[in-house]
Amino acid sequence: xxxxxxxxxxDEFFKQREEVLRQWPTGANLNLEEAAEYLKKVPDHKHFSxxxxxxxxxxxxxxxxxxxxxxxxxxxxxxxxxxNEGEADLLPSTIDSYTRQNRxxxxxxxxxESKKAxxxxxxxxxxxxxGIEGCRKVYEAVDLPLQARHGTPDxxxxxEIIHASGWTSNEGGGISYNIPYAKSVSVEKTIRDWQYxxxxxxxxxxxxxxxxxEPFGPLTGTLVPPSISNAVAIIEGLLAAEQGVKNLTLGYGxxxxxIQDVAAIRALVEQAEEYFKMYxxxxxxxxxxHQWMGGFPHDESKAFGVISWGSAIAALAxxxxxxxxxPHEAVGIPTKEANAAGxxxxxxTLNLLRGQRLPESKELKAEIELIKAETKCILDKVxxxxxxxxxxxxxxxxxxGVLDIPFAPSKYNAGQIIPARDNNxxxxxxxxxxxxxxxxxxxxxxxxxxxRAKYEGRPVSFQMAVDDIFAVGKGVLVGRPENxx
Numbered sequence: 001x002x003x004x005x006x007x008x009x010x011d012e013f014f015k016q017r018e019e020v021l022r023q024w025p026t027g028a029n030l031n032l033e034e035a036a037e038y039l040k041k042v043p044d045h046k047h048f049s050x051x052x053x054x055x056x057x058x059x060x061x062x063x064x065x066x067x068x069x070x071x072x073x074x075x076x077x078x079x080x081x082x083x084n085e086g087e088a089d090l091l092p093s094t095i096d097s098y099t100r101q102n103r104x105x106x107x108x109x110x111x112x113e114s115k116k117a118x119x120x121x122x123x124x125x126x127x128x129x130x131g132i133e134g135c136r137k138v139y140e141a142v143d144l145p146l147q148a149r150h151g152t153p154d155x156x157x158x159x160e161i162i163h164a165s166g167w168t169s170n171e172g173g174g175i176s177y178n179i180p181y182a183k184s185v186s187v188e189k190t191i192r193d194w195q196y197x198x199x200x201x202x203x204x205x206x207x208x209x210x211x212x213x214e215p216f217g218p219l220t221g222t223l224v225p226p227s228i229s230n231a232v233a234i235i236e237g238l239l240a241a242e243q244g245v246k247n248l249t250l251g252y253g254x255x256x257x258x259i260q261d262v263a264a265i266r267a268l269v270e271q272a273e274e275y276f277k278m279y280x281x282x283x284x285x286x287x288x289x290h291q292w293m294g295g296f297p298h299d300e301s302k303a304f305g306v307i308s309w310g311s312a313i314a315a316l317a318x319x320x321x322x323x324x325x326x327p328h329e330a331v332g333i334p335t336k337e338a339n340a341a342g343x344x345x346x347x348x349t350l351n352l353l354r355g356q357r358l359p360e361s362k363e364l365k366a367e368i369e370l371i372k373a374e375t376k377c378i379l380d381k382v383x384x385x386x387x388x389x390x391x392x393x394x395x396x397x398x399x400x401g402v403l404d405i406p407f408a409p410s411k412y413n414a415g416q417i418i419p420a421r422d423n424n425x426x427x428x429x430x431x432x433x434x435x436x437x438x439x440x441x442x443x444x445x446x447x448x449x450x451x452r453a454k455y456e457g458r459p460v461s462f463q464m465a466v467d468d469i470f471a472v473g474k475g476v477l478v479g480r481p482e483n484x485x
Contacts, residue, residue: 202244217251
C-alpha cells in the first residue's frame with residue numbers, strides 16, 4: 001500500500017489486522033466489539049482522557065512516573081505502591097526492551113528467568129506475552145488510569161492488547177518511537193505501523209470510546225532544540241488526527257532554561273491548535289512536560305533539586321501533566337521507594353505552585369515567537385516536500401535532513417545539526433545541517449552563541465555541546481570551561 005496521510009479504510013485496517021493478531025498467540029481471537037464493551041465500563045477515575053480533561057479545565061498539573069517489571073504480581077505491587085505511597089495521579093506500564101523489538105520469544109525466557117531469580121530480569125512489563133488476561137489483571141488491580149509507555153517502532157499488537165485491557169492511553173509515534181530508539185527501521189515503515197495504532201484508536205472513537213494518544217516529546221532527550229521537538233510533535237499529532245484520534249497529549253522535554261521551557265510549551269499549544277484548525281481536525285489537546293532527560297547527579301539530594309526544578313517549570317508553564325524522574329536516575333532502575341520519593345517531591349512542588357503561571361514578559365514573548373518561527377520553517381518545508389501530503393513529506397524531510405534529531409542512532413537521520421546552550425542556558429543551534437531556517441534565524445542563533453563564547457573566552461565550537469551534555473550531571477546547567485567552575 002502506498003504511503004499517504006489518509007485515514008485507513010475499514011477494509012484496509014481489518015486486512016492488516018489479520019496479520020497483526022498473528023504475530024503472537026495472545027493476539028488470537030482478540031475481539032474488537034468485546035474490547036469496546038469492556039472499555040465502556042472503565043470508570044471516570046480510571047479513564048485517562050477524562051482525568052486529563054479535568055486537570056486541564058481546573059489548571060492542575062498531574063504527576064506520572066515510569067515503572068515496569070517482568071512478573072504480573074510484582075508489577076501490580078509496584079504500581080499499587082506508586083499509587084498509594086507515591087501518590088501518583090496517573091500510572092504507567094513501562095514495556096520491556098524485547099517487546100519493543102517484537103522479540104516475544106526472548107520475553108518468555110525473561111519471564112521464566114525472573115520467576116527463578118525472584119526478581120525482574122526484564123527492564124519492563126512484557127504486555128504482549130501476558131495478553132489480555134494479564135493486562136486486565138493489572139488494570140483491575142489499580143485505581144488510577146493506565147498508560148503504556150515504551151519505545152516500540154512496531155507497536156500494533158501491543159496497542160491492540162493494552163487498549164482491549166482497559167488501558168486508556170498509549171504513548172509513541174512513527175518518528176518519536178523510531179529515530180531516537182532504532183538504528184535500521186525506516187521512517188516509512190514506522191509511520192505506516194503507527195497509522196494502524198492511531199486508526200485503532202479512531203475505530204474505538206467511532207464506537208463511542210475516547211482514548212488518549214501521546215507522541216513522545218523529548219526524542220533523544222539530549223539538548224533537543226524546542227523547534228525540533230515541537231515540529232515532530234505537531235507532525236505526529238496531525239498524522240494521528242487524520243486516523244481519527246480525538247484526544248492528544250503533545251509533549252516536550254525539559255531543556256533547563258525557565259523562559260525557553262515555558263515558551264516551548266506555550267508555543268506548542270498555540271501552533272498545534274492552529275494546524276489542527278487549519279486541517280479541520282477536532283482534537284482535544286493537552287500537554288506533557290518531561291523532567292530532565294539527560295545525565296543526573298549521583299547524589300540523591302542534588303537529584304531532588306533537578307526533579308524539583310523540572311516540576312516547577314511544568315507548573316509555571318501550565319502543562320497538563322509531568323513525567324517524573326527519580327533520585328536514582330544516575331545509577332540505574334530505581335527502587336519503588338526512590339520512584340515514590342520522586343513523585344512526592346514533584347507533587348509537593350506542583351501543589352505549592354498550583355494556579356501560578358509565569359507572567360507574560362518581553363523575553364517570554366520573544367522566545368515564543370522564535371520557537372514558532374523556527375518550527376514553521378521546518379513544517380512548511382515538510383509539506384512542500386510531500387506536495388501537501390504530510391506522511392510522504394516526513395519521509396522525504398528525513399532523507400533531506402530537513403527533519404534532523406540531534407544524537408539519534410537511526411541511520412535514516414542525517415545527524416548534522418549540533419545544539420549548544422547560549423549564555424543563559426537556552427538550547428540553540430551551533431550547526432544547522434539542512435534545517436531550512438531563514439538567514440535571520442541562523443544569524444540570531446549564532447549571535448547568542450557568540451555572546452557565550454565571548455563570556456567564556458573561547459571560540460564557538462563543538463566542545464560547547466560536549467560540555468553541555470555532561471553539565472547537569474556535574475551540578476550546573478551550562479558547561480563552562482574548567483577554569484570558570
